[in-house]
Amino acid sequence: MEHLSEELIIEILKRITRTSDLNSVSLVSKQLYAIDAEQRATICIGCGLSTEDFSALCSRFPNLLKVEIDYSGSTPGNGNYIDNQGLFVLTSCCTLLNDITLSFCSKINDAGIACLTYCKKLMSLKLNSIPEVTSSGLLMVAFGCKALSSLYLNDCKGIAGSTEWLEYLGSDGSLEELIVSNCKGVSQYDFLKFGPGWMKLKTFEYENEENFFSIHPRYGSSVKANTHRYELCCENLKDLKLVRLVTEPDGPEIGLRFLLGKCKALEKLCLEYVTGVIDNDMIVLSQACKNLKSISLVLKPEHYVVGGHIEFRTGFTDESLKALALNCPLLEDVELTFTSCEHWDPPEIGFTQEGLVSFVQSCPIRVLVLNGALFFNNKGMKALSSAQFLETLSLIDCNEVTDHGMRFIVHFPSLINLTLRFCHNVTDVGLSELAHAQKLQSLVVGGCGYISQKGVLGAAKSVCYEDARVFSLSAAGVRREKEKNSPSPTAGEVASVHLERRSPPPQRHIHDRLRRALLFSPATAPASSWLFRNPSTPATGL
Numbered sequence: 198m199e200h201l202s203e204e205l206i207i208e209i210l211k212r213i214t215r216t217s218d219l220n221s222v223s224l225v226s227k228q229l230y231a232i233d234a235e236q237r238a239t240i241c242i243g244c245g246l247s248t249e250d251f252s253a254l255c256s257r258f259p260n261l262l263k264v265e266i267d268y269s270g271s272t273p274g275n276g277n278y279i280d281n282q283g284l285f286v287l288t289s290c291c292t293l294l295n296d297i298t299l300s301f302c303s304k305i306n307d308a309g310i311a312c313l314t315y316c317k318k319l320m321s322l323k324l325n326s327i328p329e330v331t332s333s334g335l336l337m338v339a340f341g342c343k344a345l346s347s348l349y350l351n352d353c354k355g356i357a358g359s360t361e362w363l364e365y366l367g368s369d370g371s372l373e374e375l376i377v378s379n380c381k382g383v384s385q386y387d388f389l390k391f392g393p394g395w396m397k398l399k400t401f402e403y404e405n406e407e408n409f410f411s412i413h414p415r416y417g418s419s420v421k422a423n424t425h426r427y428e429l430c431c432e433n434l435k436d437l438k439l440v441r442l443v444t445e446p447d448g449p450e451i452g453l454r455f456l457l458g459k460c461k462a463l464e465k466l467c468l469e470y471v472t473g474v475i476d477n478d479m480i481v482l483s484q485a486c487k488n489l490k491s492i493s494l495v496l497k498p499e500h501y502v503v504g505g506h507i508e509f510r511t512g513f514t515d516e517s518l519k520a521l522a523l524n525c526p527l528l529e530d531v532e533l534t535f536t537s538c539e540h541w542d543p544p545e546i547g548f549t550q551e552g553l554v555s556f557v558q559s560c561p562i563r564v565l566v567l568n569g570a571l572f573f574n575n576k577g578m579k580a581l582s583s584a585q586f587l588e589t590l591s592l593i594d595c596n597e598v599t600d601h602g603m604r605f606i607v608h609f610p611s612l613i614n615l616t617l618r619f620c621h622n623v624t625d626v627g628l629s630e631l632a633h634a635q636k637l638q639s640l641v642v643g644g645c646g647y648i649s650q651k652g653v654l655g656a657a658k659s660v661c662y663e664d665a666r667v668f669s670l671s672a673a674g675v676r677r678e679k680e681k682n683s684p685s686p687t688a689g690e691v692a693s694v695h696l697e698r699r700s701p702p703p704q705r706h707i708h709d710r711l712r713r714a715l716l717f718s719p720a721t722a723p724a725s726s727w728l729f730r731n732p733s734t735p736a737t738g739l
Contacts, residue, residue: 235259235260236260237258237260237261238260238261238262238263239261239262239263239264239265240254240258240261240263240264240265241264241265241266241267242254242264242265242266242267242279243267243268243271244268244271244277244278245277246277246279247277248277248279248280248282248283251279251283251286251287252283252286252290255286255287255289255290255291256290258291259290259291259293260291260293261291261293261294262293262294262295262296263294263295263296263297264287264291264294264296264297264298265297265298265300266279266298266299266300266302267298267300267301268300268301268302268303269300269301269325269326271301278302278303278304279302279304279305280304280305280309281304281305281306281308281309281312283309284305284309284310284312284313285309285312287312288312288313288315288316289312289315291316292315292316292317292318293316293318294316294318294319295316295318295319295320295321295344296319296320296321297313297316297319297321297322297323298322298323298325299323299324299325299327300323300325300326301325301326301327302327303327303328303329304329305327305329305330306329306330306331306334307329307330307331307333307334307337310330310334310335310337310338311334311337311338311341313338313341313342314337314338314340314341314342316342317341317342317343317344318344319342319344319345320344320345320346320347321345321346321347321348321349321374322338322342322345322347322348322349323349323351324349324350324351324353325349325351325352326351326352326353327353327355328353328354328355329355330353330355330356331355331356331357332356332357332358332359332360332361332362332382333359335356335362336359336361336362336365338362339362339365339366339369340365343369343371344371345366345371345372346371346372346373346374347372347373347374347375348366348372348374348375348376349374349376350376350377350378350380350383351376351377351378351379351380352378352379352380352406353380354380354381354382355382356380356382356383357381357382357383358382360387360390363387363388363390363391364390364391364392366391366394367390367391367392367393367394367395368392368393368394369394370393370394370396370397371397372394372397372398373397373398373399373400374398374399374400374401375391375394375398375400375401375402376400376401376402376403377402377403377404378402378403378404378406378440379404379406380406381406385403385405385442385443388403389429393430395429395430395431395434396430396431396432396433397433398431398433398434399433399434399435399436400434400435400436400437401431401434401436401437401438402436402437402438402439402440403438403439403440403442404438404439404440404441404469405440405441405442406441429456429459430459431456431459431460432459432460432461432462433462434460434462434463435462435463435464435465436463436464436465437460437463437465437466437467438466438467438468438469439467439468439469439471440467440469440470440471441469441470441471442470442471442472443471443472443473444471444472444473444474444478445473453468453471453473453474453478454477454478454480454481454482457478457481457482457485457486458481458482458484458485459485460482460485460486461485461486461487461488462486462488463482463485463486463488463489464488464489464490464491465489465490465491465492466482466486466489466491466492466493467492467493467494468493468494468495469493469494469495470495470497472497472499472512473499473512474512474513475501475512475513476512476513476514476516476517476520478512479513479516479517479520479521480516480517480520482520482521483520483521483523483524483525484520484524486525487524487525487526487527488527489521489525489527489528490527490528490529490530491528491529491530491531492521492528492530492531492532493531493532493534494513494532494533494534495534495536496511496512496513496533496534496535496536496546496547497511497535497536497537497538498510498511498537498538498545498546499511499512508543509545510543510544510545510546510547511535511538511545511546511547511548512547513547513548514547514548514552515547515548515549515551515552517547518548518552518553518555518556519552519555519556521556521560522555522556522559522560523559525560526560526561527561528560528561528562529560529561529562529563529564529586530562530563530564531557531562531564531565531566532564532565532566532568533548533553533566533567533568533570534566534568534569534593535568535569535570535571536569538569538571539571540571544571544572546570546571546572548570548572549572550572550573550574550576550577550580553570553572553573553577554577554580554581557581557584557587558580558581558583558584561586562584562586562587563586563587563588563589563611564587564588564589565581565587565589565590565591566591566593567591567592567593567595568591568593568594568595569593569594569595570592570595571595571596571597572597573592573595573597573598574597574598574602575597575598575599575601575602575605577598577602578598578602578603578605578606579602579605581605581609582605582606582608582609583610584609584610584611585610585611586611587609587611587612588611588612588613588614589612589613589614589615589616590609590612590614590615590616591615591616591618592616592617592618592620593616593618593619593620594618594619594620595620596619596620596621596622597622598620598622598623599622599623599627600622600623600624600626600627601627602623602627603623603627603628603630603631604627604630606630606631606634606636606637607630607631607634607636612636612637613636613637613638613639614637614638614639614640615631615637615639615640615641615657616640616641616642616643617640617641617642617643617645617648618641618642618643618644618645619643619644619645620645621645621646621647622647623645623647623648624647624648624652625647625648625649625651625652627648628640628642628648628652628653628656629652631656631657632654632655632656635655635658637656637657637658638657638658638659639657639658639659639660639661640653640656640657640659640660640661641660641661641663642660642661642662642663643661643662643663644663650662650664
């Protein structure tokens with residue numbers, strides 16, 4: 198090693214990706230130790246590191262670009278935690294930092310966050326569950342970190358009241374990515390203060406922490422009652438995600454379509470539990486966003502006034518699918534999730550099987566995920582078998598699809614990936630033809646009580662089987678939530694589960710239906726409004 202040039206050693210070190218391997222290599226010689234200390238760009242720190250050791254670490258690696266401090270999973274009193282002083286040492290020694298992530302750092306507050314202003318090249322800041330950081334701390338970051346282009350805030354309960362940090366970031370206009378999730382003190386209306394910042398923003402995600410049934414309009418004091426139009430320019434926005442918001446369906450300058458109509462560069466849209474959405478929102482989206490490539494919808498039935506009577510259903514109907522098929526020629530990734538929906542007459546899902554099939558056949562859809570789609574059955578499988586571009590199909594909690602419907606899988610012209618989860622009417626018999634056809638590249642089966650591990654063998658070149666017992670939950674809605682938020686079980690977990698057959702999930706109790714009817718009756722339902730709702734317009738009663 199002594200005869201190798203420094204340039205060659207640097208190239209060798211760049212090819213070593215595991216931190217443990219780098220640590221071992223650096224102990225081989227003083228030369229490697231020095232070169233590694235100079236070249237190391239990334240470190241990740243957990244609990245257990247003392248203040249002295251942390252200071253030594255920062256001194257050893259002065260050219261760090263990315264640091265992640267993560268105390269998730271630790272308990273108070275278990276190990277050492279970096280505090281404000283530690284953050285001061287980090288930012289003083291490593292002035293080249295451009296990416297910092299702080300997770301569950303309970304001993305860091307505004308004084309520590311203020312130290313980040315020493316990092317003049319800081320471009321990305323992620324704060325996850327930092328309860329002591331307030332709006333004042335964010336304002337100091339906004340003022341001192343001029344190069345900041347990405348800000349991620351999750352579960353930061355201390356951020357409340359003042360929106361100066363958001364106004365300053367907006368006036369500077371440097372942010373390209375803004376993600377705010379589960380920060381109770383940050384209202385959906387606060388983003389009106391972001392102003393010119395929308396012009397450069399490419400990614401925006403906002404998840405409201407409040408309970409779905411208890412969101413009420415809240416207006417800041419600076420939002421005047423006589424305001425009729427909010428001049429937002431978000432023509433560069435490519436990725437938009439909104440979770441648990443309330444929108445006002447009526448009026449020309451309000452509602453979700455006010456925002457969607459301005460996102461001309463939008464490529465990816467995710468709407469989860471956004472109330473008050475209607476077909477006009479999706480129509481405006483389709484007409485404005487010609488570059489849309491991916492759409493994900495999590496829909497829950499609500500009360501809508503249609504033709505003088507009240508309907509309880511999801512907000513979007515086949516008219517939305519027709520608009521997307523007509524105006525979005527690049528759309529290739531679609532995920533539709535339906536929660537708290539049941540078989541009732543009239544149906545609680547606004548989409549029909551015919552509308553969905555026509556939509557998929559009219560667009561170059563390559564990935565389709567159906568979660569809780571009660572309307573989709575064997576006829577739908579047969580109709581989809583003519584979809585020319587469909588490569589990946591995921592069916593989750595689609596119990597109207599049976600073994601007969603699975604027979605059509607072999608006729609899909611381009612399908613190579615199939616996922617089945619909680620499909621309790623599909624058995625080993627339905628998968629037998631897949632083994633004969635040898636068509637699929639990958640097959641994932643999880644939580645399907647009548648599909649055995651033996652039944653999936655040979656059904657695809659790559660098979661992932663997760664036993665139903667791992668996912669044994671009492672209600673379909675809870676199962677879908679676990680599917681979305683929880684990682685797949687480990688091999689050990691699967692192996693340790695006792696195999697046994699299970700019956701299809703029980704029907705939800707009728708009292709659940711009555712409870713929802715009471716919650717959303719015209720007399721008790723909360724008034725609707727939206728992020729960009731005109732405050733001078735009265736909210737409707739539903």
